[in-house]
Amino acid sequence: METTGNLEGFWKDAKGNLVAPENVRESDKLADSIVRELHYKAQKINAELIEFRQAALDDIRTHLALVVEKYGVKLRGKKGNRVLYSFDGSIKITINIQDRIKFGEELVAAEELINECMAEWTHDANPNLRTIVEKAFQADADGKISVYRVLDLLRLEIDDERWRKAMTAIKDSIRVIDSKEYVRVYERDGDGEYKALPLNIAAA
Structure with a gap:
């Protein structure tokens, strides 16, 4: 297992500086040991999940x-969205394919058209609608726009030619980057409901 010190026994800190072992607190040494041991075990579990x-x-x-x-x-x-069941129906396993998408430059046209609608509807527009629209085009700290919020706009039925053009622009802006397959295992509980078997630490 990886160790913190070099051949001379010095410890390397987060800045890359070498620290003499007598200058490292025992609590830090203990924490380092625990973290590295858990990291080693987590790597093994991760490898097993990938293999599974x-x-x-x-x-x-x-x-x-x-x-x-x-x-x-x-x-x-x-082929995605496949389902297999055990003979007694107590277990099911699904394969789902999820596309990862981004938006092209057509999204700019969609935003402009929607802004025109919002400007005209300022006095009569539902406050909830304005909130949905404003949040849809808000970029996060990395400058990325939420795919889900933008796609949520497609669910809104609004009888306005500019809005319909904006929705068409959103659809035309969608680019599929790649697809990922997910395997999910479910067990049927006493009420007959299928519950997913957690295969990640956060959900366990």
């Missing part, structure tokens, strides 16, 4: 390929 995910995807793809093969069909590409 790939094995699950491979097993399910193989099963689906065998099922459709007898009908003379071949699976092409990634």
